[in-house]
Amino acid sequence: MNKLVSYCLLTIALAFATSCGDDDSKLTEMEEYTGPSFESENVLIKLTEATVVKVIMKGKKQLQYQNGDIEFPEGLEVTFFDENGKKTSILTAQKGFKSANENLYRANGDVVVRNLEKEETLRTEELFWNPETKKIFTNKFVTVQTLTDIIPAEGLTAPQDFSTYEFTKPRDGEFKLEDN
Structure with missing residues (x-):
């Protein structure tokens, strides 16, 4: 059971890390604001x-x-x-x-x-x-x-x-x- 729990926690952690990484890449892809200051x-x-x-x-x-x-x-x-x-x-x-x-x-x-x-x-x-x-x-x-x-x-x-x-x-x- 411990291996199953460890495996689930590892899978959740990897999924969370991957989703956070996507947000970071989206932030760097955003266009710079060119409107009035x-x-x-x-x-x-x-x-x-x-x-x-x-x-x-x-x-x-x-x-x-x-x-x-x-x-x-x-x-x-x-x-x-x-x-x-x-x-x-x-x-x-x-x-x-x-x-x-x-x-x-x-x-x-x-x-x-x-x-x-x-x-x-x-x-x-x-x-x-x-x-x-x-x-x-x-x-x-x-x-x-x-x-x-x-x-x-x-x-x-x-x-x-x-x-x-x-x-x-x-x-x-x-x-x-x-x-x-």
């Missing part, structure tokens, strides 16, 4: 130079990832200021993303940039902003609306205040706006 709501970010506000970013929701990337999945508004702190232009988009590796922002979905002084408006579906060069650019289709014209083009580069702009591939034709 932090989530914030109603975000307001101010970028300054020598105590003068240069940029204000607002987002309904901000997700920050372990690699430093930042996402604004519910919209983004970026307000740009000149060297005296005067508002020059406003960029809005349905979504925003910042690549930490490249220090480059991407705005997607109904992107609009308004120059407040000249009352000109840029519209596109994707636009990039480089805070180091203080430039905005895209290779996508754009329209620029001035006080009198709507100008279509493929691609654009401009300073972040949208005071001037250069088209990559201008399209033929301008559309005149008429007063009603």
Whole structure:
């Protein structure tokens, strides 16, 4: 009887050890979490130079990832200021993303940039902003609306205040706006 009990105990111990080993191997096979590390709501970010506000970013929701990337999945508004702190232009988009590796922002979905002084408006579906060069650019289709014209083009580069702009591939034709 002792041999039978010893045999049963050994079998149970081996079964238990084997089942624990399976759990350990499953733990090592689990994928690493790649979702956001932090989530914030109603975000307001101010970028300054020598105590003068240069940029204000607002987002309904901000997700920050372990690699430093930042996402604004519910919209983004970026307000740009000149060297005296005067508002020059406003960029809005349905979504925003910042690549930490490249220090480059991407705005997607109904992107609009308004120059407040000249009352000109840029519209596109994707636009990039480089805070180091203080430039905005895209290779996508754009329209620029001035006080009198709507100008279509493929691609654009401009300073972040949208005071001037250069088209990559201008399209033929301008559309005149008429007063009603």
